[in-house]
Amino acid sequence: MSLDRRGFLSAASLLTLPQQLLFAQAQTDRRFIFIIQRGAADGLNTVIPYADPAYAKLRGALAIDPTTALKLDGTFALHPALSKLHELYGAGEASLIHAVASPYRERSHFDGQNVLETGGKAPYQLKDGWMNRLLNLIPQSPRNGKEAIAFSPAIPLALQGAAKVTTYAQSNLPQANDGLMMRVAQLYESDPQLHSLWTSALDARDMAGDKMGGAGAGQNSITLGRIASGFLARADGPRLAMIETGGWDTHTGQTARLATQLKNLDNLIGSLREGLGAAWSQTVILIATEFGRTAAANGTGGTDHGTGAAAMLVGGAVNGGRILADWPGLEQRNLLEGRDLKPTLDLDKLIASTLAQTFKLDTERTTRLLFPDAVRAKALPTLIRA
């Protein structure tokens, strides 16, 4: 099942969608979109604690200049690439959450993503994903396997499980692949033959103006947002969706790479808002990553795997314009293991509360099913509009 790019763009109304993509009417108008940031996104340069005196010191050359950052309040500001998100924050349609983490405390991407997506306490403890289990709580009759969709060629772990879900991927949607390219370059460093071939290949691409991470990548996220909102805007469309983003693992060259990553994310959010139209008021987007990055910059112009991260809630149904952070501070003594932003909020709890409020479910019951081992701590304020 795939539409070619041309076919899609000339049929923005989606009139040409094949029959099997038509959906049954769900008994809720609410839409929930989970955007996963694979690779450990750097929360500290996304939602910047510019008023924390330790920030500039720890980040050195990587620190975002507070005069260019987009102010949220007296403590926090957004990365300058997130202009659309900043607007939504101002309009009360986006909340930022900081110093948040899943129960996972090691630093492997695989294991961290496994915990984030399954909702377990430890990696590989649960086999299915919390979004899949959520389907059992959302009223829908008859169930047809089209209530949840992943905009990926394969079903991401968060959506895997007993309940049937669907996927959609544009076959020729080019991937932004900076991350892979960089890792390949590293892998070939000690192999003289491959290193020399790879260097020549990159030089040739640069000369051809086909530089990686260029404007093309931004275009992709806009297209992706348009495709996703085409499905989600429909009255008979899916109510749960997942979008995967990669390339957040910025061990080197973070300043430029993170700016591109965040610009893409901002474009994705912007194009979802635009494409969803009237359905935007019923939409909740959760953006989260497996863990954060080190508080201090490393020696290679980047940051390493950390713990506490930032998350975002965006959408017309979000009770927004707020920052949820029990800020632990960046002083050395306040860091986890002396290196990471200390988590003060459970991501599990944030997700469970968000979903319960979005779909008007019992918070206790939702938490039990989605995150069976979640610690029952103090209640979160109203995240979503009633």
Added chain:
Amino acid sequence: MSSPAIALNRFGLGARPTDSVPADAQRWLLSQLDAYDPLPEEWRQTSRTAALVETWNTMQRDVRQAPDNQRSSIREAYLRQGRLEYQAAVGARTNTALQTDTPFIERLVHFWSNHFAVSIDKQLTIGLAGSFESDAIRPNVLGNFEDLLLAVVKHPAMLLFLDQAQSIGPQSTRAEMAQRGNNGSAGAGVRGLNENLAREILELHTMGVRSGYTQADVTEFARALTGWTIPGDRESGSGATFRFVPQLHEPGSRTIMGRTYAEGGERQARAVIHDLVTAPATALHIAKKLVRHFVADDPPADLVQRLADTFTRTGGDLSAVYRTIISSPQTWTGSLTKFKSPWDWSISSLRALGSRTLKPTQATNAMVQLGQPVWRPGSPAGYGDLSSTWAAPDALMRRVEIAQRLVREVGGSIDARTLAPHILPGTLSMATTQAIARADSGSTALALLLVSPEFLRR
């Protein structure tokens, strides 16, 4: 590289997630000689040569009978049909490679198919290329070299590709008749001798270039081969895929490399071919190509000689030659010497990811993108078999891009950390292990495995 890794990756087509690592690498390879299926299910669904010859003859007849202005559209329809046959056969070849439990023998099929290359660059062969592999190569890869060579030379794809189907003896009955019909205006409108097949049999298929034959030998061999052609209308329905036409054959005895071959119709060229197969240069040429494919770009001379000796001693028993290479210690001591061809790399990647089928169009396109379209080498010499043939900057970049695309289809269902040591037993480097462990997602980790130095080589 460990013995299991050599068996799986250099002799085989790469391990699948479900394959067990062979405990006895040599025994595993030898057992495949008995288990090989010349016409497995995927190939059974493609057209056999006899049916394609019928289609060819129907087209020829229709063209002859059609008014001038309709002939090109008949040919175009034939080519359209041919492209479908081609796609289907590429699919069969690919899926067989993905599903086979005798990957060593499939690799030999690919090796011989390239040694005796036909190329669809010659458009009229497009529909026949797949049947060349299924019907001429596949049944003979474990048999005698002479049978393989004869099956190849008599296959319509080869007869068309190297112009043998049109070669006519200048003194043959047909040529004489044509000349009389033309009132003696010498040769006008009459096709003549074509040396193409004769030359390539000597230069590429048997003895090898600069191995002692002369231009005069090529011409004499070409004369001996006249009459070897594709069945015509009269054989329609007989199932024949080859015929000898005495009227096209150049009469008289021939002298090739000092040996005289008496007139004997079809048997004349058969006798020449038999002597070519037994020539020492042929044993060396074949041995060298096999050792280059399985051991190193620069084949060790003593191993080449050992294979050549087996070839000569057994009269070209290919299975005996394969047994010699498997049992030679030099085979099992190598480091990663061979840079995988695009075909090798694609097939081993797909096998690593557990794919069992690929859409024919996908398979065809991927091989075009990677620079090795199936049955379309630029010359009758086939694709090169050296690192320098394939290790190029843009080619490497394309592998990275295609790896990324391949792993997207798999999603999170395969963990590269457990897959890597399984498909590269004893071969996985610390650098690759770490790159995989540090990857930012499961799919990045898989892509890195597929483009890792040890997976790009075998």
